[in-house]
Amino acid sequence: MSRLPTKDEILDWISDHPGQTSKRDIAKAFGIKGAARIDLKRVLKELEADGHLEKRRKTYRDPDRLPPVSVLLVTPDADGDLFARPLEWQGDGPEPRVLILPRAGDPALGEGDRILARLAEVKAESHAYEARMIRRVGTNPLKVLGIFRKTAEGGRIVPIDKGADREWMVPGGETHGAKDGELVEAESIGPKNRLGLPKARVVTRLGDPSAPKAVSLIAIHQHGIPDDFPDAAIAEADRQTPAGLSGRTDLREMPLVTIDPSDARDHDDACWAQPDDDPKNAGGHVIWVAIADVAHYVRPQSALDREAWKRGNSTYFPDRVVPMLPDRLSGDLCSLHEGVPRACIAVRMRIDAGGTLIDHRFERALMRSVASLNYQEVQAARDGAPNDRCAPLMDDVIAPLYAAYEALTRARALRQPLDLDLPERKIELDDEGRVTSVAFRERLDAHRLIEEFMILANVAAARTLEKTRRPLLYRVHEEPAPEKLDALREVAQASGLTLAKGQVLKTAHLNRLLAQAEGTDFDELINISTLRAMTQAYYSPLNLGHFGLALRSYAHFTSPIRRYSDLIVHRALITAHGWGDDGLSPEDIERLEDTATHISETERRSMLAERDTTDRYLAAFLSERIGTEMTGRISGIQRFGAFVKLDETGADGLVPIRALGREFFHFDRDSQTLMGADTGTVIGLGQRVTVRLAEAVPVTGGLVLDLVELEGRGLPSGQAARTRRGRPARRPLAAASRKVTRRRR
Structure with missing residues (x-):
């Protein structure tokens, strides 16, 4: 025993x-x-x-012990040691003292700073816990991005923002060693004076303005993405305290878990599943999805609400995030951290053995995540290799989640949503902002599990609000335009495949085309061409259906931390259930159409900024490989040349028409081909090519290529590329910014 x-x-x-x-x-x-x-x-x-x-x-x-992750207020002692006190102490005794152990690379901390930290209990005379900082929260200096110009007194910063109408003065002791002409990130210091130049301190030297570390900051400014929170919004966020149990269902005993990428900054959704014990639903499942209750903290017409509306959504770059909400909310109070009570809106959904949603109900609740897991460890556990974190959760959490997911896959197979296979790139950076690798993200069943659970919860939200006749924002995805379908049909026929004509289009028809291409040389081409045929999804107060998901009613509910649309849906649910006075306001309802238009535009703005940043990082990564031969496939044809998608990185480069040879090439828009007038060489979509990298321009993200081989054969005699000093003509570079982007659901 x-x-x-x-x-x-x-x-x-x-x-x-x-x-x-x-x-x-x-x-x-x-x-x-x-x-x-x-x-x-x-x-x-x-x-x-x-x-x-x-x-x-x-x-x-244990009421006298802190959770493993907690928010701390920094209180240095007279000797300069960094101590802190917990902001969410629940014990009856005095607050425990926490010693912060800084690591290399951590930002400098001072009196009054708030940090999210991971704690370890120790037995020491001066403190009861030691903390390692995860991130700083709640700071709000005005940020400046610009070119540093050295002066006798210190320096000046010339902002790169087109709308900036003044320079900033940098005192001699605040230059951080910046050199003349460098791109720098600075923050305001001192009071805001009406006379003279405002003062700033350099916090980060980004070096050459065309260097990789600068590209996301440049994209933020170029696309007008707000990255400074107003003081009123920060103050409002700092005043917030954790929501209590009053008026909420207690779900703290439920073993809800969060499953996110390993580098996730926040956790806004949690889930759990179990077999349905109702004998009338044999083989069915009960699925719980709990979403952070952002509406509790972000009230209509508040400073936080106005700023969230302005941003519309969070924007994600390889090296940073521009959040919709201050970190006090997005990284703390609205993040479902392991072992910490958090306010949520949860939905209980019953599905039958075939994955069909039978019924559902929403609860405003208080939950406590039992584990913050990542996709890779959950999938490894499912595949028979659980780690120490997953092993105790196998029987009661992970296995039931996958059982419910398998039922949902059966429903998905019948519904036939559009089944595109377009792997996403992941750019890895080092501490200096240089690209160390470009790889394609692994697509696991753990990813699909969470995706299916979130889709089901979004459907439940839309149905509830329709039933209660409450205004809401739908996620709309309309059918492809006829001319785009004709173009897709041409590509299919040129590839030896078929897309039926003369019938009401369904996603099942497109899936059959994708299935024909699967495993062939035209697989990626057909996937990209199908994506291009799709319309852009958007938000609307009118329900026009979601073509791609094959759903009649669909609303975004599961990410209110990073999407304003979801916050509107949360408020509508609060009003529909009579949960409080923080529901949908008359002003929300009055401007619903304007909100839909605005956040659809901010989403597109973020997509463009993210795409431009990715292109620049890829160009910087490949700039050290000029002259290298690479393989790829023709992904686009234009009058000025052919676009090639490179196999290794997924980057798109341009083979300019002048680099194809001395003969004239005829552009056929219908067949999407270029044909040589002398040799009869046909360059068309989907062809395999070998190219040589001729030019990579990090500032623009443009890649220029020379064609070496077409379908495994060298170019015909007399078709050598016409170049100047080994480089193709540069006129088409501006067109090289055209890239394929994945439509967001």
Whole structure:
């Protein structure tokens, strides 16, 4: 029989595993079975009587211990050591003292700074915990991006923003060693004076304005993406405190988990599933999806609301995020951190064995995630190799999630949403902002599981609001335009494939075309061409359906941290259920159409900024490989040349028409081909090519290529590329910015 753990061992376990604190969890952790459970119960009762534990229904928590991740307020001592106090202390005794252990690369911290930190309990005279910073929250200096110009007094910053009408003065001690002509990021210092130049300190030297580390900042400014929060919004966020249980359903015992990318900054959705115990629904499942209750903190017409509306959505770059909400909310109060109580709006959904949604209900609740997991570890656990974090969750959490997902895949197969296979690129950067690798993101069942759960929750939200006749914003995706379908049909026929004509188009027809191409040389071409035929999804108060997902009613509900559309849907649900006075306001309803138009535009703005940044990073990465031969496929034909998608990186480059040879090439728009007048050489979509990288321009993201081989054969005699000093003509470079982008659902 296993040894009964000591009281200290039990307390240590509860502190390290705040989401697994039921008697059953504790017994399982220490291998206690049978009659020994009675002894365990006695020890827990003693700990409770002594005030070391607090029992909440069937779980225990130590009221005098902090969760493993917490928000701290920095309070340095007289000796300069960084101490902090917890902002969410729930114990009855005095607040524990926390020592911050800075690491190389951490920003400098001072009195009053707030940080999100990971804690470890220690036994020391001066402090009870040691903390490693995850990120700083709540700071709000005005940011400036510009070119540094050295002066006798220090320097000046000339902003690169077109709308900037003044320079900034940098005192001598605040230049951070910046050199003349460097691109720098600075922040305002001192009071805002009416007379004279405002002052700023250089916080980051970005070097050459065309260097990789600068490109996302340039994109932010070029596309007019707001990246400074107004003081009023920051102050409003800083005043927020964690929501309590009042007026909410208590879901803290439910083993909800978050599953996100390994580098995720926030966790706004959690899920759990179990077999349905209703005998009338044999083989069915109950799925819970819990979403951060952003509406509780972001009230209509508040400073936070006005700024969130202005931004419309968060924007993601390889090296940074421009969030829709300040980090105090997006990275803290609205992030479903492991072991921390968080406000949420949850939906309970019942599906049958075939994955059809039978019924659902929404709850305004308080939850506590039992684990913050990433896709790779969840998939490894499913495949038989669980790590220490996933092993205790296999039977009660991970296996039921996949069982429910399998049912949903059966419903998906019947519904036939558009099944595009377009791998996404992942750009890895080093600390200096240089690209170290470009790879395609691995697509796992764990990704698809979360995607299917979120789609189901979005459908449930739309149906509920329709049933209660509440205004909402739909996610609309209309059918392709006839002329775009004709172009796709031409590409299919040129590839030896067929897309039927003369019938009402359904996604199933397009899926059959994609299935014909799968595994052939035209696989990627048909996927890209099908994507190009699609219309851009947008938001609307009118329900026009979602063609790509093959759904009649669809609304975005699952990401209110990063999309304003979801916040509107949350408010509509609050109003529909009578949950409080923070629901949909008359002003929200009055400007619903304007909001739909605005956030559709901000989404497109973010997509363009993200795409431009990716293109520039790829060009910077490839700029060191000038003259290298690479393989790819013709992905586009224009009068001025042919676009090639490179196999290794997925980057798009241009083979200019002047680089194709001395003969005249005729452009056929209908067949999407270029034909040589002398040799009869035909260059068309989908052809395999070998190219030589002639030019890579990080500032524009443009790539210029020389054609070396076409379909495995050298160019015909007399068709050598016409170049100047080894480089093709540069006139078409501007056109090289045309890229394929993945439509957002």
